[in-house]
Amino acid sequence: MSSLDVAAIKADFPIFQKRMRNDARLVYLDSGATSQKPAQVLEAERFFYTHHNAAAHRGSHLLAEEASTAYEGARATIAAFIGADSDEVIFTKSATESINLIAYSFSNTQVAPFVLTAGDEILVSEMEHHANLIPWQQLAKRTGAVIRWFSVTADGRLDLSNIDQLINERTKIVAITHQSNVLGTIPPVALITSKAHAVGAIVVLDACQSAPHFPMNVVELDVDFVAFSGHKMLGPTGVGVLWGRASLLAKMEPFLFGGSMIETVTMEGATWASAPRKFEAGVPNMAQAVGLAAAIDYLTNIGMSKIHQHETELTQYALDTLQTIKGLNIFGPLDTIDRGGVISFALEGIHPHDAGQVLDQYGVAVRTGHHCAWPLMRKYGVAGTTRASLYLYNDRSDIDALAEAITATQKYFKVS
């Protein structure tokens, strides 16, 4: 049985007291979109505002000092969580901003390895979230570089058959997800990274769906940049992280300019502070950073390995349970090898939007639609899918509730 005390965990999340439509309990299966927040995180934000609030890195008063300490303390917590140095951790507003930061900085920077010219290649995959696709399309547009991509196989894995053509001496950037937000697939990052580095390419990892769910160490991963969002890992909205290799951050030009990020300023120009400050223009999102650090403390107190084990067991249970439902087809791997707790499916004869609407009547919250991965939907020839995504506060009763609600949905639309 489960390695986690889910009842105790659930009790930490005030939202589970909410009654849904028809007085149903909340069966929250949409953590892939955003996670719920424990009281510890809400309290950390409130505590910051009630005791330490001031603009970090400005002013000489006690509060300014405390705000700076809290903000930098949060940075240290996040750095430790991913095995990085504090100076390599940049706070952004979200993973989306983190990836845009890299893509814009590329076109602002005139030194190798950041210079892209016509014919250079940026490699992505067909299962990328729009946030890890469009910034690269736009960078390609600005520079004349070309977008290439790994295809996805019918069973939801990356097609590696042409990897040695895809990664070649023209490849400058490889931007890849650490776990698909639609299929749950975990691509072979180590293999891709070693091949990319062999040709001198920079590897950008979209860790939005991995950092919340399993232990991660940037040194072991050996990639060059990692992006993730706080709100998917029990933290507040409005804070994301960009980790970058120190040697690259030192050379990389910023993309947002203004207060805080400078070293000196004259009427004619300015020079930059060193990383990470150079990439954090303006008064930072201090309360959110502190909230995210509290979320990470919460996760590490339980243990990322235990969380991963719990989710793997639950994913297997969900895959087994859903496969017993007639007329339900799962997109993506059917086992838990290199696969996380994101399960997309189609119900024959029922559009995802209609399915989501009926599930909602039973308090079951799932995501429906294209999941910001429109190219992948085209690949599978569907307008969208219904997606259940799991987290540490879910247990078998949630999967059973989902299965029951799906059966009721099929009855409602008279397809079973």
Add this chain to the structure above:
Amino acid sequence: MELDSLYQEVILDHYKHPLHKGLSDEKSVQVHHVNPSCGDEITLNLIFEGDVVQDVTWDGVGCSISQASASIMSDLVHGKSVEQAFLALDAFSELMSSKGSIKGDDAILEDGVALAGVSKFPARVKCALLGWMAFKDAALQAREKEQK
């Protein structure tokens, strides 16, 4: 169940047996609309003669609400003058923004009143409007063409 106000029998009928679905060969104007939040799409062909909607055909993928609504709309505007069709369009838009406070006039909207329940589900209003907005766009474009 609250849901029955959304999924009226009439809607499910239109969903299973949509009217005027399948694009005509000829057209005065063709438009393509998408609902970017869910990926639903509609292509609509309009044939105008004088000021009258001779033919509306459409094709697309979408949920029961969007498909039924497109079906109802296409049947409703068939053979109507642009003025009449736009009257119905306004009435339908008003119904959709009513949050359940009005029932809709079935003399104007015919089967369209079955969609009244949608207005209580804000996330679904866009689905119901997809076909109607495509028609509006097509009609305005067709008019512009004629005036040139």
